[in-house]
Amino acid sequence: MLKVENLSKNWKEFKLKNISFEIGKEYCVIIGPSGAGKSVLLKCVAGILKPDNGEITLNGEDITNLPPEKRNVGYVPQNYALFPNKNVYKNIAYGLIVRKINKCEIERKVKEISEFLNISHLLDRDVKTLSGGEQQRVALARALILNPDILLLDEPTSALDTKIKENIITELKKIKNIPVLHITHDLAEARTLGEKIGIFINGELISFGSKKILKHPTNKKIAEFLGFNIINNMAIAPEDIIISKGDEGEVLNVIDYGLYKKVLINYKSTIIKAYTQKDVKIGDKVNLHFKSMLKLN
Numbered sequence: 257m258l259k260v261e262n263l264s265k266n267w268k269e270f271k272l273k274n275i276s277f278e279i280g281k282e283y284c285v286i287i288g289p290s291g292a293g294k295s296v297l298l299k300c301v302a303g304i305l306k307p308d309n310g311e312i313t314l315n316g317e318d319i320t321n322l323p324p325e326k327r328n329v330g331y332v333p334q335n336y337a338l339f340p341n342k343n344v345y346k347n348i349a350y351g352l353i354v355r356k357i358n359k360c361e362i363e364r365k366v367k368e369i370s371e372f373l374n375i376s377h378l379l380d381r382d383v384k385t386l387s388g389g390e391q392q393r394v395a396l397a398r399a400l401i402l403n404p405d406i407l408l409l410d411e412p413t414s415a416l417d418t419k420i421k422e423n424i425i426t427e428l429k430k431i432k433n434i435p436v437l438h439i440t441h442d443l444a445e446a447r448t449l450g451e452k453i454g455i456f457i458n459g460e461l462i463s464f465g466s467k468k469i470l471k472h473p474t475n476k477k478i479a480e481f482l483g484f485n486i487i488n489n490m491a492i493a494p495e496d497i498i499i500s501k502g503d504e505g506e507v508l509n510v511i512d513y514g515l516y517k518k519v520l521i522n523y524k525s526t527i528i529k530a531y532t533q534k535d536v537k538i539g540d541k542v543n544l545h546f547k548s549m550l551k552l553n
């Protein structure tokens with residue numbers, strides 16, 4: 257179990273503000289906009305940055321001041337940080353070689369982890385020749401082979417195209433029995449993977465708990481971040497709006513995504529975002545019906 261208590265880190269322009277949360281053997285996704293401080297938080301847990309205040313415990317042990325190599329933490333940074341002058345096998349085996357594990361045991365473990373992540377065919381390859389998705393799997397294998405007590409993932413799919421992203425997400429879903437702390441700005445990824453969800457804005461963890469929050473935001477800040485419309489302190493999801501002909505609002509913009517359209521409507525002097533499959537055009541006069549509205553605190 258990972259427990260973070262009152263963690264803070266201050267620079268002139270940025271503050272990580274008293275972050276507290278805990279996760280057990282579950283997949284936790286922390287989501288937030290760029291620059292919110294997600295990577296700083298992850299680096300504090302990995303031991304790469306030292307927090308100014310606060311405490312980090314892993315399975316009951318205070319690791320706040322331990323160097324990275326003394327924490328049993330698997331960390332996959334955003335750029336993967338593979339060793340460019342070693343092949344895939346040596347990259348994956350690196351942590352075990354440093355720990356002077358015997359050769360047969362290393363071979364067995366590399367075989368096991370590379371089968372798990374479908375990269376057995378790449379073991380002899382030079383890492384410089386790998387695609388982004390392949391590099392990602394090698395970085396994951398390198399972290400997982402050490403049987404870490406926690407896996408830390410910094411935007412693991414940000415550099416990948418949609419198809420490869422889906423494949424990696426399938427692999428990530430297979431990781432069980434250890435806590436995973438995954439940071440991203442991708443809401444779809446949070447919805448697919450997160451058992452627990454943290455919402456991080458401007459150095460602050462404004463919400464932490466069950467994934468229910470993604471469909472039922474509790475306050476305006478969370479609702480806005482999740483893309484809900486807000487009218488009279490009620491949150492309305494764009495997919496919960498039915499558009500019909502009328503005179504209450506006017507369509508300002510339409511973006512056609514093929515399967516659905518994203519429509520911006522000037523509705524009683526508020527700009528409303530709706531998703532629809534109907535045929536709407538800029539300038540159409542419309543009425544709106546809200547299928548569901550959530551009261552905010």
Ligand SMILES: Nc1ncnc2c1ncn2[C@@H]1O[C@H](COP(=O)(O)OP(=O)(O)OP(=O)(O)O)[C@@H](O)[C@H]1O
Nearest residue numbers: 267269270288289290291292293294295296297441
């Ligand atoms: N070593 C540092 N010294 C000073 N400021 C830093 C340092 N590292 C990070 N910051 C600042 O902390 C803030 C948060 O950065 P961080 O990388 O955690 O954001 P993020 O939420 O991970 O964003 P992104 O999704 O873009 O990676 C930024 O304003 C960044 O410039």
